[in-house]
Amino acid sequence: xxxxxxxxxxxxxxxxxxxxxxxxxxxxxxxxxxxxxxxxxxxxxxxxxxxxxxxxxxxxxxxxxxxxxxxxxxxxxxxxxxxxxxxxxxxxxxxxxxxxxxxxxxxxxxxxxxxxxxxxxxxxxxxxxxxxxxxxxxxxxxxxxxxxxxxxxxxxxxxxxxxxxxxxxxxxxxxxxxxxxxxxxxxxxxxxxxxxxxxx
Numbered sequence: 600x601x602x603x604x605x606x607x608x609x610x611x612x613x614x615x616x617x618x619x620x621x622x623x624x625x626x627x628x629x630x631x632x633x634x635x636x637x638x639x640x641x642x643x644x645x646x647x648x649x650x651x652x653x654x655x656x657x658x659x660x661x662x663x664x665x666x667x668x669x670x671x672x673x674x675x676x677x678x679x680x681x682x683x684x685x686x687x688x689x690x691x692x693x694x695x696x697x698x699x700x701x702x703x704x705x706x707x708x709x710x711x712x713x714x715x716x717x718x719x720x721x722x723x724x725x726x727x728x729x730x731x732x733x734x735x736x737x738x739x740x741x742x743x744x745x746x747x748x749x750x751x752x753x754x755x756x757x758x759x760x761x762x763x764x765x766x767x768x769x770x771x772x773x774x775x776x777x778x779x780x781x782x783x784x785x786x787x788x789x790x791x792x793x794x795x796x797x798x799x
Contacts, residue, residue, distance in 0.1 A: 622676050623675065623676045623692070623695060624676050625669070625692055626692055626695035626696055629667060629692070629700065630700065632665075633655060633658060633664075633665050634651050634665070634666050634668070635667040636650075636668050637668060637671060637673075637674045637737065638674075640668070642737045642741050646738045646739075646741040649741075649745050649762050650666065650741045650742070650745045650748075652762060653745040653748050654745075657751075657752045657757065657759045660752070660757050662752040662755055662757040662759070663703060664702065664703040664705055664751065665696070665700065665702070665704055665705070666704075666705045666706075666748060667692060667704070667705070667706050667707070668740060668741055669688070669707065669708045670708075670709070670736075670740055678691060683708065684710070685712055685713030686706075686711075686714070687713070688708070689704055689713030689714055689715040690715045692704055692706060692715065693715035693716070693717065702716065703716045703724075705744065705747060705748065705751065707740055707741075707743065707747065708733070709734070709736075711728075712747055714728060723754055724754065726754075727751055727753070728747055728750065728751070731743055731746050731747045733747075745761075749761065
């Protein structure tokens with residue numbers, strides 16, 4: 600009898616965990632967090648921090664919102680049929696969260712953005728999102744989601760400033776440019792030094 604009770608307790612702990620692992624990951628995370636980032640997508644730390652900072656600032660200023668970054672089909676769990684359908688997935692996700700969170704939800708996919716706010720009309724928000732180009736790979740997708748949050752907040756009269764740190768893509772381009780200039784300087788100076796040595 601005691602062994603049966605212990606077995607039932609063990610199953611009670613294991614089965615809910617298994618259900619979460621195969622369900623919709625974002626709906627689990629967004630119950631307690633403001634941002635869902637894919638577990639395995641290679642998102643640059645700077646882009647992730649910028650997005651979280653932007654969402655936190657929007658919430659602090661009264662524009663309550665939660666954001667899900669869906670970079671790959673695996674990020675949808677059992678809702679994989681909604682891949683490439685950001686607006687239907689935003690409605691699905693919002694409905695999943697409704698028993699604990701019933702406010703704005705933004706979904707960012709390579710196919711575009713989705714927005715849900717319960718039974719409230721979202722035409723204004725969808726129009727604002729059309730002005731933001733979604734990224735097609737994880738880091739640019741997270742960066743574009745931060746832009747989308749700022750655009751949505753602005754459409755509601757809430758100003759959320761962009762971090763002065765700049766995007767990771769911009770920093771990458773600057774690093775590449777600096778490396779190219781350094782390589783050019785080395786190429787130009789090296790023959791000059793050889794020529795001086797020969798003249799000496």
